[in-house]
Amino acid sequence: MIAINGLKKRFALTREHKKKKSQTDPRERDGFFHSVEEVNLHCGQGEVLGLLGPNGAGKTTTLRMLSTALTPDAGTILVDGQDIVKKPVVARKAIGFLSGSTGLYGRLTAKENVEYFARLHGLKGKALKAKCDELFQRLEMETFLDKRAEHLSTGMKQKTNIARAVVHSPKVVVLDEPTTGLDIMTTQTVISFIRDLKARGTPVIFSTHHLDEVALLCDRVSVIDKGITCFDGSLADFKTKGQSEELNQAFLNLLTGAQHV
Numbered sequence: 001m002i003a004i005n006g007l008k009k010r011f012a013l014t015r016e017h018k019k020k021k022s023q024t025d026p027r028e029r030d031g032f033f034h035s036v037e038e039v040n041l042h043c044g045q046g047e048v049l050g051l052l053g054p055n056g057a058g059k060t061t062t063l064r065m066l067s068t069a070l071t072p073d074a075g076t077i078l079v080d081g082q083d084i085v086k087k088p089v090v091a092r093k094a095i096g097f098l099s100g101s102t103g104l105y106g107r108l109t110a111k112e113n114v115e116y117f118a119r120l121h122g123l124k125g126k127a128l129k130a131k132c133d134e135l136f137q138r139l140e141m142e143t144f145l146d147k148r149a150e151h152l153s154t155g156m157k158q159k160t161n162i163a164r165a166v167v168h169s170p171k172v173v174v175l176d177e178p179t180t181g182l183d184i185m186t187t188q189t190v191i192s193f194i195r196d197l198k199a200r201g202t203p204v205i206f207s208t209h210h211l212d213e214v215a216l217l218c219d220r221v222s223v224i225d226k227g228i229t230c231f232d233g234s235l236a237d238f239k240t241k242g243q244s245e246e247l248n249q250a251f252l253n254l255l256t257g258a259q260h261v
């Protein structure tokens with residue numbers, strides 16, 4: 001369903017970076033920062049994949065390439081067998097992407113924001129209302145639908161962003177740190193929403209630093225360390241290869257192992 005192979009992305013170093021005498025990161029070389037060096041990731045129909053990695057590992061860069069916001073320097077990204085790098089317009093219809101920095105229109109209400117994106121995707125009339133109402137109910141948004149986005153709390157904004165990302169019923173959902181900064185109740189709503197997507201057969205890829213969410217939701221896990229995939233497999237394999245039933249420990253063991261390769 002989703003197959004990423006040999007993905008690479010580098011960014012030109014700024015003048016400030018180049019001026020620095022001491023090299024701080026092995027990914028800084030030849031005038032570039034090699035943010036993603038070799039990422040491989042696989043997620044099947046109805047599976048949920050947790051993308052893990054330390055800060056700066058390259059998770060957001062990978063997800064931005066998957067969402068077509070960034071073009072890879074090398075590698076392939078297949079969604080349902082279609083090469084989305086070659087067909088970005090097809091990809092944008094097929095993928096619902098929640099980015100950490102997605103902005104809402106502050107002067108529009110939560111409801112207007114979601115409806116606006118529904119219209120951009122070609123929904124109208126009864127179909128638009130039915131889809132939006134369903135999402136407002138599933139994401140428990142009814143109490144703040146008529147509040148302007150600029151006055152919403154972090155959790156309310158995140159729910160609105162999620163509704164906006166999936167209003168076109170995408171084949172694949174990609175969420176960059178969907179629960180970061182949320183309270184326990186809102187986190188629970190987001191977790192239930194991901195479970196619901198899985199039950200409907202929609203594959204979900206989400207990045208997180210919370211391994212309790214991985215335990216609750218994921219069939220598969222992918223770990224990136226310094227721009228390189230050091231694990232991509234089932235949750236059971238993650239525990240076996242990480243040599244621990246405890247997910248935090250398995251994650252740390254996999255990272256340590258990767259450094260020794």
Ligand SMILES: Nc1ncnc2c1ncn2[C@@H]1O[C@H](COP(=O)(O)OP(=O)(O)OP(=O)(O)O)[C@@H](O)[C@H]1O
Nearest residue numbers: 011012033035053054055056057058059060061062
């Ligand atoms: N446009 C850019 N120009 C230069 N460097 C970049 C750019 N975008 C990302 N990077 C660098 O690439 C590396 C990977 O960043 P990325 O945001 O993908 O990491 P991450 O795994 O999502 O981290 P976190 O868990 O902290 O969100 C970082 O060192 C970052 O500074």
